[in-house]
Amino acid sequence: MANTAKEKIQDHIPEEALVGLLRGKDQKALEYLYDHYSPAVFGIVLRIANSEKAAEKIFKEVFSEILKRITEFNHKTEKFFDWLLRIARSTALELVSKRGFKQNNLSDIVQLKVQEGILGNSEPAVSRDFLNNLNPEQKHYLDLIYFQGLTIDQIAEKFNQPANTVRNKAKGALHMLKALHS
Amino acid sequence: MTSQELINSGKLELYVLGELSEAEAREIEIASAGNPDVNEEIRTLQNALRKYVMCFEKTPPLGYKRQVLEDLERQNEERQAEESSKKADKEKVEKFEILEEKSKASKILLPIFIITSVISMIAAAFFAYRMQNANNDLEYLSSDNSLVKESSLKEKEALLHEMVAVKSNLEFALLSVEVLKDSSFTKIDMISPDGTFKVPLYWNKSNGEVFVDGTNMHELSEDKTYQLWAINDGIPDNSGTVTPKKRYLQKMKGTSNAEAFSLTIESKGEITDPSFENIYATITLD
Structure with missing residues (x-):
């Protein structure tokens, strides 16, 4: 099993084979995981930690958590990438909450950093367009x-608003995302 | 609720945002499982949210890769070392438990065997004393009364037999004490099919010696006997008969390889194969 997957690892490795190799702690599979998924993971961690310094520590722990929980992944119920993002998000949120990192007014930072070209690297123009089509309130809720x-x-x-209003705004933001996506 | 009503309800958006209770989320999952339209709507919303999240992709600074991979390798090594350590600890605990169990058994059985030994020694001294008296009586009588002589001779013979039996019991009791003290023996409990009682077996795998403690085994009718079988590669080997209620360990035919031991009830006579339908107690070894 490992040999076949390792032969293909240079170019592309199917999710199932990658997961199998990661469960076996295969070194090349770990590198493949890092090379292909670290920008997405680091992006989420940075947004949640809201500081490069905190993100560095959390980022390493998130990777460790991914490896630790790799046996939980079930390709029948979820795509690997979605699972990976879910674990990255939940681990980062938990670590930030435990360690008391501050997350003040992220929406403003997003706006600022996107404008400065700090965030987004692979498709900055596309990302910027996508984000710019959302109004600040929608970004805020998301x-x-x-x-x-x-x-x-x-x-x-927190914002002293009726829950129903918040709920409708959140749904509206996701609807806008859907419209922009399709 | 129809699929369109569900899609328009706004619940799917809250589901994708993780804002539903566990029960509500479960309802959505059940509904989507049998409904391609609902399923498709959820997937579209998830993809849209993922696209938003991906807008914040950022390549980690140079040097992070080496650190992350080194950390993962170190953690992997630590985990392996921990697993090896746990395995070693487990083996130690198992060995300790066996010794502990033997020790417990020894604590219960040792006094019994020691008492038996002491009683046997006292009995031996008593019989020796009586034997001496019988001899003295015999000399004292020194008459030609043949009946008296015959009676004394019979008494002497009976005493001799009793002495031999006591000596034999004493030897068995001392041997039992030796087995219980010897840490090379592993105590294995053969268990009755209904699990209500155990027959302890002591096995020294290195030299093959096997002993059975039949103290608590039930008495059998005269035409029946207990037979011990050592089973290796599925083939039962007759290890000898076990007498119930003996208050010392009974030495059986030795074996160094066995995957199971079974005690069966057999009819007296030549026994070549076990009657597994009459299993009295058995144990399968790992």
């Missing part, structure tokens, strides 16, 4: 939910 891990009720309480 950030609060995805990158700060807040629930509708927590957002409502």
Whole structure:
């Protein structure tokens, strides 16, 4: 099993084979994982940690967690990339919460960094267009939910708004994403 | 709720954002499992959200890769070392448990065997004393009364037999003490099919010696006997008969290789194959 997958590893490795190799702690598979997925993982970690220094520590721990939990992955229920992002997000949120890193007003930082070209690297122009089609409020809600891990009720309480209003705005933001995506 | 109503309800958006309760999320998963439209809508929303998240992709600074891979390698080595250590600890605990169990058994059985030994020695001294008296009586009588002589001779013979039996019991008791003290023996409990009682077996795998403790085994009718079998590669080997209620360990035919030991009830006579339908107690070894 390992040999066949290793032969293909130079170019492309199917998800299932990659997961098998990672479970066996194959060194080349680890490098493949890093080379192909680290920008997505680091992007999420950086947005959640909101500081390069904190992100560096969390990033390493997220990779460790991915490897530790690789046996949980089931390709029948989820795509590997989605699973990877889910683990990266939940681990980073948990570590940030445990260590008390501050996550103040991420939306403003997103806007600023995107404008400065700091965030986004592989498809900066496309990403920028995609983001620019969202209004600041929509980005704000998506950030609060995805990158700060807040629930509708927590957002409502934090910003002193009715939960139903928050819920509708969050749904509206996702609808806009869907429209932009299709 | 129809699939279109579900799609328009806004619940799918909240599901994708992770804002539904566990029960509500489960309902959506059940609904989507049998509904391609709902399933497709969820996938579209997930893809859209993923695209948003991917806008923030960022290549980690140079040098992170080496650190991450080194960290992972070190953790892997630590995990392997920990697993080896746990395995070694487990083996130690198992060995300790065996010794502990033997020690417990020894704590219970040793006094019994020691008491038996002491009683046997006292009995031997008593019989020797009586034997001496019988001899003295015989000399004292020194008459030609043949009946008296015959009676004394019979008494002497009976005493001699009793002495031999006591000596034999004493030897067995001392041997039992030796086995219980010897850490090369592993105590293995053969268990009855209904799990209600155990017959301890002591096995020294290195030299093949096998002993059975039949103290608590049930008495059998006169035409029946207990037979021990050592099973190796599925082939039963007759290890000898076990007498119930003996208060010392009974030495059986030795074996260095066995995957199981079984004690069966057999009819007295030539026994070549076990009656596995009459298993009294058995143990399969790992």
